[in-house]
Amino acid sequence: MDSLSINSLLEDLKNPNASVREKATKKLWRIWFQQKGIHGLEKIDQSQKLLDAGKTTESESLLTQLIQEQPDFAEAWNRRAFLYYSVGKYKESLADCQMVIQINPVHFGALHGMGLCYAAIGQYLDAIKAFKRALTIQPYSLVNQKLILECTLRLS
Structure with missing residues (x-):
């Protein structure tokens, strides 16, 4: 998909209409999952099935x-x-989230994940910054707004 289409979807994330935002979110996730074609998508699906089955080591290896x-x-x-986040390896998760953002600076999922990791290790200011960066892309994200408030409360 070309960058014009992606830019259009990113703009739709800022639309006051929830339906428009939801469709844009789903399309962006689809683009990201399908970035490397069927091989990459199959490997990700396989890793998720392993993770769901409790086979975290095999999923991580894949x-x-x-x-x-x-x-x-x-x-x-x-x-x-x-x-990594799901098994409590927050620093490893954070490092991978940072790689995602290097490759795809508008990956709101990775920015959200960074915020969760920072919050989990008690770095609330960094968590707030990450959630705010995610909000610049998805300004209507209630979960990020809520997490900013929670982290702010933990600072006081």
Whole structure:
């Protein structure tokens, strides 16, 4: 998909109409998951099935192999960041989220993930910054607004 279409979808994330925002969000996720074609998508699906089955080591290995094969596949990094976060490896998750943002600076999911990681390790100011960056892309995100308030309360 060309950058004009992506820019249009990013603009739709700022639309007051919730339906427009929801469609744009789904389309962006689809683009990100399909960035490397069917091979990348199949590997990500396979890793998620392993994770769902409690096979985190196998899931991590699969994602790491995919990242080695395709280091510019942002969603492979993002899925591994999610895996790390889900098992409490917050610093590893944060590092992967930062890679996602290097590859795809508008990846609101990775920015949200960065905020969650920072909050989990008690770095609330950094968490707030990450959630605010996510809000510049998705200004109507209630979850990020709520998390900013929660982190702000923890600072006081």
